[in-house]
Amino acid sequence: xTEAFExxxxxxxxxxxxxxxxxxxxxxxxxxxxxxxxxxxxCSGRLDPTFVLKALASGADGVMITxxxxxECHYLEQNYKAMRRYHLLKRMLAQMGVxxxxxxxxxxxxxxxxxxxxxxxxxVEEVRALGPLNWPTAGVAxxxxxxxxxxxxxx
Amino acid sequence: MTANGKPKFAMxxxxxxxxxxxxxxxxxxxxxxxxxxxxxxFWPVAMDAKYKDxxxxxxxxxxxxxxxxxxRNSENRHIAExxxxxxKILVAFGSCACEGGxxxxxxxxxxxxxxxxxxxxxxxxxxxxxxxxxxxxxxEGELDIPHMYSVVRPLDQAVPVDYYMPGCPxxxxxxxxxxxxxxxxxxxxATLPAAGSVIGAGHSTVCDECTRTRNxxxxxxxxxxxxxxxxxxxxxxxxxxxxxxxxxxxxxTARCPMAGVPCVGCYGPTDGARDFGGRLMSAVASVxxxxxPQEIERILDQIPxxxxxxxxxxxxxxxLQASKPTWEEDQHAAHHD
Ligand code: SF4
Ligand code: SF4
Ligand code: FES
Numbered sequence: 001x002t003e004a005f006e007x008x009x010x011x012x013x014x015x016x017x018x019x020x021x022x023x024x025x026x027x028x029x030x031x032x033x034x035x036x037x038x039x040x041x042x043c044s045g046r047l048d049p050t051f052v053l054k055a056l057a058s059g060a061d062g063v064m065i066t067x068x069x070x071x072e073c074h075y076l077e078q079n080y081k082a083m084r085r086y087h088l089l090k091r092m093l094a095q096m097g098v099x100x101x102x103x104x105x106x107x108x109x110x111x112x113x114x115x116x117x118x119x120x121x122x123x124v125e126e127v128r129a130l131g132p133l134n135w136p137t138a139g140v141a142x143x144x145x146x147x148x149x150x151x152x153x154x155x
Numbered sequence: 156m157t158a159n160g161k162p163k164f165a166m167x168x169x170x171x172x173x174x175x176x177x178x179x180x181x182x183x184x185x186x187x188x189x190x191x192x193x194x195x196x197f198w199p200v201a202m203d204a205k206y207k208d209x210x211x212x213x214x215x216x217x218x219x220x221x222x223x224x225x226x227r228n229s230e231n232r233h234i235a236e237x238x239x240x241x242x243k244i245l246v247a248f249g250s251c252a253c254e255g256g257x258x259x260x261x262x263x264x265x266x267x268x269x270x271x272x273x274x275x276x277x278x279x280x281x282x283x284x285x286x287x288x289x290x291x292x293x294x295e296g297e298l299d300i301p302h303m304y305s306v307v308r309p310l311d312q313a314v315p316v317d318y319y320m321p322g323c324p325x326x327x328x329x330x331x332x333x334x335x336x337x338x339x340x341x342x343x344x345a346t347l348p349a350a351g352s353v354i355g356a357g358h359s360t361v362c363d364e365c366t367r368t369r370n371x372x373x374x375x376x377x378x379x380x381x382x383x384x385x386x387x388x389x390x391x392x393x394x395x396x397x398x399x400x401x402x403x404x405x406x407x408t409a410r411c412p413m414a415g416v417p418c419v420g421c422y423g424p425t426d427g428a429r430d431f432g433g434r435l436m437s438a439v440a441s442v443x444x445x446x447x448p449q450e451i452e453r454i455l456d457q458i459p460x461x462x463x464x465x466x467x468x469x470x471x472x473x474x475l476q477a478s479k480p481t482w483e484e485d486q487h488a489a490h491h492d
Pocket of ligand 2: 404417419
């Protein structure tokens with residue numbers, strides 16, 4: 001490869017805090033790496049670890065999970081769930097051969113546009129240093145249809 | 156249809172343990188219905204038949220083929236392709252055919268390491284460190300043995316599959332019910348489900364069928380059934396035993412938790428869940444009773460083998476399917492035969 005490697009990062013944001021932080025960074029014209037594709041969830045507690053697995057299996061080089069600071073989740077305790085899922089998921093990924101540094105959890109309030117932009121740029125550089133993930137199922141994973149519903153055969 | 160007018164039935168085992176075959180025989184007198192309604196043309200466990208007999212059959216001439224076992228080597232793949240061609244209804248039968256089963260946990264390690272464990276560890280008497288050779292010349296001629304792939308795959312990563320019937324093995328009552336359904340459908344008395352469906356299973360979770368008492372789950376640590384005396388009536392997960400029931404499709408009447416052992420998830424993910432382990436991680440992490448990262452880490456330390464626990468029978472069918480080093484090795488090996 002002759003072209004410089006540009007990591008693809010999927011960023012999951014919370015509607016109430018980190019999404020607004022990213023928005024604020026935008027309106028304030030704060031510069032950050034364009035490698036991140038942000039996806040808005042209502043809360044970090046909505047983050048099913050499957051989303052992260054799908055991102056990595058479909059070609060992302062890294063994933064950023066963001067949410068309200070501990071104690072500030074609009075749905076009370078859901079960001080703690082996100083945190084526990086993140087810790088468990090990292091162990092799972094490490095065992096499968098995905099470097100732990102590719103997935104990161106960041107808390108950011110709606111006012112922290114500058115900090116969030118800084119964290120994004122930092123993760124992009126860290127993942128750039130790790131190199132492309134090139135997970136061998138890319139394409140396959142994205143294209144796989146969900147299996148249709150089960151047929152209950154009364155036994 | 157054959158000369159006697161009966162539709163043809165086949166069953167095959169690829170990388171399998173034999174449990175699925177036993178489960179079919181365990182349908183007791185219903186096995187006579189199979190014999191009465193089908194002409195059994197190929198079933199290596201139960202009757203003598205050669206691959207060349209199958210090769211000689213017209214395409215699509217087998218009405219129902221239950222294929223159990225994963226795709227581990229070139230022979231498995233070859234027979235999967237052959238039976239796909241010859242069968243009208245090809246069923247991925249059992250966890251290994253559906254999602255790789257537990258043999259797929261070897262996807263976490265390299266092919267060489269798997270061979271080393273099988274042929275060169277203390278329990279094996281192999282002083283010369285011999286390995287199976289793909290080709291070997293004997294006075295009678297040249298011998299070939301199948302090539303072992305470095306990753307285990309489910310059946311649908313080798314050929315298109317009509318139905319999935321999960322379980323390790325599928326419950327005999329479910330097998331009997333499915334066989335009955337197919338017989339009825341052949342007589343025009345019932346319709347088969349949409350292609351690609353999961354058959355012989357339910358729509359909800361093992362927890363739904365489990366009658367253990369559930370309270371609000373709050374786990375402060377993980378343990379195992381051999382380390383203490385679990386309460387016989389209380390949910391195992393609440394007692395800190397990693398039970399995969401919350402993410403697992405029902406259909407087995409929650410046999411394992413009802414007998415006191417945690418569910419390992421052999422019925423696979425429920426409707427709408429794409430990745431078994433992802434769904435399970437979501438459920439288990441939610442009930443860990445801590446908001447402190449260090450304490451969470453300490454609690455998670457008590458799960459010695461996360462992938463082995465969260466993808467016990469599902470790794471090859473998961474989104475990531477294998478570990479990266481293994482896949483890389485596979486790119487060179489598997490696609491060349
Ligand atoms: S977690 Fe296990 S023991 Fe608890 S209700 Fe579900 S299946 Fe039963
Ligand atoms: S309880 Fe779980 S492991 Fe046991 S048979 Fe049912 S699905 Fe399989
Ligand atoms: S509302 Fe922001 S993390 Fe829950």
